[in-house]
Amino acid sequence: MRILVIGAGGREHALAWKLAQSSEVTQIYCIPGNGGTANMPKCLNVSLTLNDFEGMLRFAQVQGVSLTVIGPELPLAQGIVDLFQGAGMAVFGPTQQGARIESSKAWAKELMQSAGIPTAKFAIFRDPATATAYLHRCSLPIVIKADGLAGGKGVTVAETLEVAIAAVESLFGGQLGTAGETVVIEDFLIGEELSVLAVTDGKTIRPLLPARDRKRIGEGDTGANTGGMGAFAPSPIVTPALMAKIQSQILEPTLDALSTQGITYKGCLYAGLMIDPQGNPSVVEFNCRFGDPETQALMPLLATPLEQILLASTEGRLEQLPPIQWHDQAAVCVVIAAPGYPDRPETGQMISGIGKAESTGATVFHSGTRLKNNQLITSGGRVLSVTAVGQNLPEAKAKAYQAVSHIYFDGMQYRRDIV
Ligand code: AMP
Ligand code: GLY
Secondary structure (H helix, E strand, O other): OEEEEEEOOHHHHHHHHHHHOOOOOOEEEEEEOOHHHHOOOOEEEOOOOOOOHHHHHHHHHHHOOOEEEEOOHHHHHOOHHHHHHHOOOOEEOOOHHHHHHHHOHHHHHHHHHHHOOOEOOEEEEOOHHHHHHHHHOOOOOEEEEEOOOOOOOOEEEEOOHHHHHHHHHHHHOOOOHHHHOOEEEEEOOOOEEEEEEEEEOOOOEEEOOOEEEOOEEEOOOEEEEOOOOEEEEOOOOOOHHHHHHHHHHHHHHHHHHHHHOOOOOOEEEEEEEEEOOOOOEEEEEEEOOOOOOHHHHHHHHEOOOHHHHHHHHHOOOHHHOOOOOEOOOEEEEEEEEOOOOOOOOOOOOEOEOHHHHHHOOOEEEEOOEEEEOOEEEEOOOEEEEEEEEEOOHHHHHHHHHHHHOOOEOOOOEOOOOOO
C-alpha cells in the first residue's frame, strides 16, 4: 500500500510513523512533511504546497496512492476531501460541509443545540454593539470566540468585563480577518478538560484512548493559549461509565445530527470536552481532524495497524472492524517550542541531541523542523514533540523528560509539568 499524508506537523509525523510500522504499507509520501518525515524509512517528502489541491490529487493518482490522510483543518475546510472523493480516491477526513463542525463555531454550537448535546450556553453576534450589550448582562468569567479558523488564537477566556469587551472589539475590528466577523460568546465551564478523538465512517463511531492536552504556554496552565504544549494518554480521570456517557450523549448524537443535515461524516471527530465535578461531559469544541499533540501521545500506544482503522472509515465498514487494540501502557508527549512562541516564534536555530534523546527509548516527532545542508534547524513555533511510553504516567513522564534533557537549541522552551 502507498499512503499519502498531508500536513507538516508533529501530528503528521506521528501518523506517518505509525503507518510505516505496518508490513502492508510499502511507501508513505508526505506533503510537505518536515525534517522528521524526511529521515524516516519508507517515507518521502514531496515539495508541493498545502493549497495546491490539484497538484496533490495528480500526485496521488500518478503514484497509485491507495489512501490519502489529511492532517490539518485548513485543507479540510477548503474542501480537499470533496476533490479527492470526486476523483474516486480513498481519502480520510470529512468533506467541506462536515469540516464546518470546526470551521464555524457558530454552526457547531447550533448543531449541538438542535441535537440536545451538552455544551456551554451561548449567543451568536454579528456586530460589536449587540455583543457588548450582552456582555454587560453576563457573569464572569466569560468566553469570547471567533467563529472561524484562527489557529488556536480565536478564544479569549475573560476574567473582567474590560478584557471581554476588548476581545469583542478586536475580533470585529478585523484582528483575525473574516474568522472574527461572527463571534460566539459562551458561558465559562468548570471542570477537567479531556480530548476524545474518535474515528467514524458516518454510521459507527469508535473513540480512541481518552487524552489530555496542555494548551497554555506556562506551567500550571498559565499564560497564553497555544496549539498545545504537551499531551498524555490515557487520561486517568476517565472511567468506563464516563466513556459510555461520552459515546451516548455526545459522539453518537453528533453523528446523528450531522446525518440529519445530510452530512455523512467520515474521518476523525475530535471532541474537546469539559468534565464537570459531577462527572458529566460537555463539549468545549469539536475539531474535524486528529489533535496535535494528542496524536503524538496516542500513536505509540496503538496496537492495531493504523491503516486498518483509517480504511474502515473511508470504506464505511467500521462496524465490522475488530475492537481497536491498545498497549496497556501510558504515554507522555512534551512539546519543545521556539523562543518567542506563541506570539513571535524565532526560527532558524540549529537543533542538537535528537539521536541521544531517542537512544533513551523515546520517540522524537518533529513539528517545525527542516533540513538545511544536512543540518536540522527550527522552522516553526512548535519544534519537537518528545514522546515516551511507560508502564504508567509517572514512568512515561520521567522518561520523556530524560529524553528532553538531551535536546538543545537556542531559546528552546517547554513545560516541565506535562501530566
Ligand atoms: P477552543 O479552541 O474552543 O477549544 O478553546 C481553547 C481553550 O479555551 C479550551 O481548550 C479551553 O481551555 C478554553 N475554553 C474554551 N471554551 C471554554 C469554556 N466555555 N469554558 C471554559 N474554558 C473554555
Ligand atoms: N490539541 C488541540 C488541537 O489539536 O486543536
